[in-house]
Amino acid sequence: FSPSSAKKMFSVKKRQIEAITQILNLNQPIPDQDELTREPPTWKILIYDPLTRDIITPIINVGQLRKLGVTLHLGIDSSRQPVPDSPAVYFVRPTPENVARICQDCADLLYERAFLNFVGQLPQDLMDTLVARGVDSSSVTQIEKVYDQPLGFISYEHTLFSLGEQNSFVRLNDPASTPQAMRDYLSEVVQSITSVFVTLGVVPYIRCPAQSNAARMLADMLQEKFRNLLAMKPSPFAMGPPASIAASFAFERPVLMLFERSADLCGPLHHPWGYQPLIQDLLSLRLNRVTIRQAAPAPGQPAEKHFDLDSEEDGFFREHLNAPFGKVGEDVKALVDRYQRESSDFKKRHGIHEGEGTAAATATAASATAGDTAGGSNQGNMSSLVTLKQVMDTHTLIATALLDTIHERRLDEYHQLEEDLLSRPTSADRQLLADLLNPNPPAPAPAPESRYPCPLPPATAAAAAA
Numbered sequence: 246f247s248p249s250s251a252k253k254m255f256s257v258k259k260r261q262i263e264a265i266t267q268i269l270n271l272n273q274p275i276p277d278q279d280e281l282t283r284e285p286p287t288w289k290i291l292i293y294d295p296l297t298r299d300i301i302t303p304i305i306n307v308g309q310l311r312k313l314g315v316t317l318h319l320g321i322d323s324s325r326q327p328v329p330d331s332p333a334v335y336f337v338r339p340t341p342e343n344v345a346r347i348c349q350d351c352a353d354l355l356y357e358r359a360f361l362n363f364v365g366q367l368p369q370d371l372m373d374t375l376v377a378r379g380v381d382s383s384s385v386t387q388i389e390k391v392y393d394q395p396l397g398f399i400s401y402e403h404t405l406f407s408l409g410e411q412n413s414f415v416r417l418n419d420p421a422s423t424p425q426a427m428r429d430y431l432s433e434v435v436q437s438i439t440s441v442f443v444t445l446g447v448v449p450y451i452r453c454p455a456q457s458n459a460a461r462m463l464a465d466m467l468q469e470k471f472r473n474l475l476a477m478k479p480s481p482f483a484m485g486p487p488a489s490i491a492a493s494f495a496f497e498r499p500v501l502m503l504f505e506r507s508a509d510l511c512g513p514l515h516h517p518w519g520y521q522p523l524i525q526d527l528l529s530l531r532l533n534r535v536t537i538r539q540a541a542p543a544p545g546q547p548a549e550k551h552f553d554l555d556s557e558e559d560g561f562f563r564e565h566l567n568a569p570f571g572k573v574g575e576d577v578k579a580l581v582d583r584y585q586r587e588s589s590d591f592k593k594r595h596g597i598h599e600g601e602g603t604a605a606a607t608a609t610a611a612s613a614t615a616g617d618t619a620g621g622s623n624q625g626n627m628s629s630l631v632t633l634k635q636v637m638d639t640h641t642l643i644a645t646a647l648l649d650t651i652h653e654r655r656l657d658e659y660h661q662l663e664e665d666l667l668s669r670p671t672s673a674d675r676q677l678l679a680d681l682l683n684p685n686p687p688a689p690a691p692a693p694e695s696r697y698p699c700p701l702p703p704a705t706a707a708a709a710a711a
Contacts, residue, residue: 258400260444262304268362269313286314294321294337303533327355339363344371352382358389364397395440408437414506417459435466443481453503460503519567527650537646552639561636577644584637
């Protein structure tokens with residue numbers, strides 16, 4: 246049972262993608278690629294709320310939604326026009342407001358039919374409301390199916406997910422909080438954690454410190470929840486991976502370890518110097534999308550640039566997730582050198598002048614290879630060159646934004662001091678610490694001559710300045 250096979254079997258991201266894909270296939274088995282090629286998907290409209298939008302965003306992009314037959318994706322609270330010849334897939338939380346809006350949509354006959362998918366379990370009182378209002382408006386036949394979907398968590402990577410809870414430390418440690426308020430909040434956490442393991446199709450071992458208050462209460466509530474689910478016929482855990490894989494889980498089950506944040510308060514205060522942690526700390530990163538704000542954008546250019554970081558699609562990002570920032574800068578420079586070298590070779594092979602950009606080179610090479618038996622290879626070279634340039638531009642701009650922020654806030658000095666405090670507390674520079682914590686610090690030293698961590702080709706330099 247190797248770590249790589251464990252990663253495949255316990256990949257919350259993979260299982261969640263499969264579950265949402267089945268939802269978008271109108272809750273039918275997921276077709277293989279050959280079936281999608283032979284028969285186009287049923288065109289449909291996706292309706293979501295803020296939580297389910299955040300669930301979908303990091304794992305399924307707009308292009309993939311289109312391949313699954315989603316022509317429109319709209320918020321449930323938005324103003325929507327009738328599309329009476331298309332079915333609608335609702336993927337929302339089971340709240341009174343969402344149920345009321347669904348009933349109104351059905352009464353107004355906005356869509357051909359409605360497939361309702363609720364994150365978690367739809368309470369009985371809301372089910373009664375759904376039925377009663379549907380009968381009153383004679384629109385109950387608009388509702389094709391109602392499903393409970395245990396998908397109340399956000400997947401970022403194969404082994405990294407979030408429950409999406411806000412201010413959890415405060416809510417669990419507020420002296421003014423009542424025992425009932427804590428239990429209500431823990432019930433929400435139980436629902437989300439249960440969703441993770443139902444999606445995986447496996448029951449974990451649960452471990453927590455014996456003297457812990459909230460963690461112990463959470464463990465007891467989870468144990469009771471798992472027992473109730475296992476007693477159901479059929480059990481929701483049977484909806485997990487294929488039986489051949491699930492059988493191995495009987496012996497190789499994951500361990501769910503629960504700790505209170507107060508057991509280690511140093512962790513959140515430590516500032517790692519790796520690439521991904523720096524992006525998280527210094528730039529605007531949400532749902533795997535990083536936003537870089539430009540202080541003085543060129544006329545006609547947006548004030549913000551957005552990049553989606555996917556460790557599966559982006560090999561450079563995958564290899565440098567936790568690499569020291571200095572190493573990232575060196576490898577970005579190597580990436581630029583590689584692009585310049587491959588771009589120059591490509592232009593020489595196709596007789597393209599150095600002044601022509603990649604787009605012009607692509608057009609010239611395409612026309613030069615039209616009807617040539619080697620055209621497929623040339624097209625592949627062009628595609629790889631364009632992909633390389635996209636990766637280069639993305640990480641050059643991100644690294645530059647990080648470098649500017651580090652210099653402006655003297656974070657390199659802060660990081661070194663932090664490391665000294667961790668390794669040699671008595672020898673740390675107390676005066677430097679006082680300067681760094683000064684609320685009115687002196688102006689930083691002039692920036693280095695180059696804003697960039699490495700020389701840039703003209704096209705990238707122009708993109709960075711834009």
